[in-house]
Amino acid sequence: MKVYISADIEGITGVTHWDETEVGKPGYEASRTQMAAEVRAACEGAAKAGAREILVKDAHDTGRNLTAADLPPGTQLLRGWSGHPLAMVEELDQSCAGVVLVGYHAPAGSAGSPLAHTLSPLHLLEINGQPASEFLLAAYSAAYVGVPLLFVSGDEATCAEAQRLNARIGAFPVKRGVGGGTISVDVEQALAGIRDGVAAALKGDPGLCRVALPERFTVAVTYRDHPKAYRASFYPGATLASSCTVAFASSDFLDVLRFLLFVT
Numbered sequence: 001m002k003v004y005i006s007a008d009i010e011g012i013t014g015v016t017h018w019d020e021t022e023v024g025k026p027g028y029e030a031s032r033t034q035m036a037a038e039v040r041a042a043c044e045g046a047a048k049a050g051a052r053e054i055l056v057k058d059a060h061d062t063g064r065n066l067t068a069a070d071l072p073p074g075t076q077l078l079r080g081w082s083g084h085p086l087a088m089v090e091e092l093d094q095s096c097a098g099v100v101l102v103g104y105h106a107p108a109g110s111a112g113s114p115l116a117h118t119l120s121p122l123h124l125l126e127i128n129g130q131p132a133s134e135f136l137l138a139a140y141s142a143a144y145v146g147v148p149l150l151f152v153s154g155d156e157a158t159c160a161e162a163q164r165l166n167a168r169i170g171a172f173p174v175k176r177g178v179g180g181g182t183i184s185v186d187v188e189q190a191l192a193g194i195r196d197g198v199a200a201a202l203k204g205d206p207g208l209c210r211v212a213l214p215e216r217f218t219v220a221v222t223y224r225d226h227p228k229a230y231r232a233s234f235y236p237g238a239t240l241a242s243s244c245t246v247a248f249a250s251s252d253f254l255d256v257l258r259f260l261l262f263v264t
């Protein structure tokens with residue numbers, strides 16, 4: 001059995017400020033170390049439930065936060081970005097029994113986290129009229145590939161979003177946002193919650209953890225400044241909906257991912 005794990009940093013235990021997510025800035029090393037510990041816990045949970053193969057995607061910023069030395073023996077690590085539209089879940093395919101998301105966070109424009117954002121340079125991303133999170137993009141990507149979404153850890157808002165999509169998806173909230181701050185569980189609780197949650201999800205019926213794809217996607221990307229929106233409006237099929245917003249629609253989710261790859 002092969003398991004796919006995608007890890008971000010903004011939804012990792014304790015991580016609160018942008019400085020703590022950026023290489024070279026104060027607090028980054030502590031965030032990176034905790035990210036590695038949470039991914040290791042997810043690997044241990046998967047192995048405990050019988051996974052013989054694990055592919056970990058480092059999905060934060062440069063994609064080079066985790067190192068091979070961080071992970072248990074036998075784990076494969078995908079660092080950097082291939083440029084494939086699946087992005088945060090690139091190389092996910094039907095050989096995987098399920099997807100696990102670690103360190104995921106609330107979307108741009110929401111109150112769920114002081115680090116709420118969607119695809120960094122964007123001001124706002126909406127799909128079918130609702131703010132869309134990186135979690136939602138990963139969930140729809142898994143659905144598109146045809147692989148169940150087993151488990152997510154991150155902020156409370158993301159775990160609640162997962163449960164709204166499909167209550168069978170395992171979720172362990174490690175923190176919640178309070179304005180510019182966060183309140184986190186202790187590290188041992190976080191690691192145990194992730195380890196046990198991943199194991200339980202895999203031992204359950206992964207087939208019940210599927211996410212339904214909408215039949216049609218209406219996408220709106222709102223930038224801070226008009227020039228970026230103007231430029232993005234030349235993507236085939238895109239239109240300038242207002243001075244800072246570009247709209248795009250398709251019934252094929254891969255078209256949406258391809259659009260986002262080129263306009264963000």
Ligand SMILES: [Zn+2]
Nearest residue numbers: 008009010134
């Ligand atoms: Zn992110």
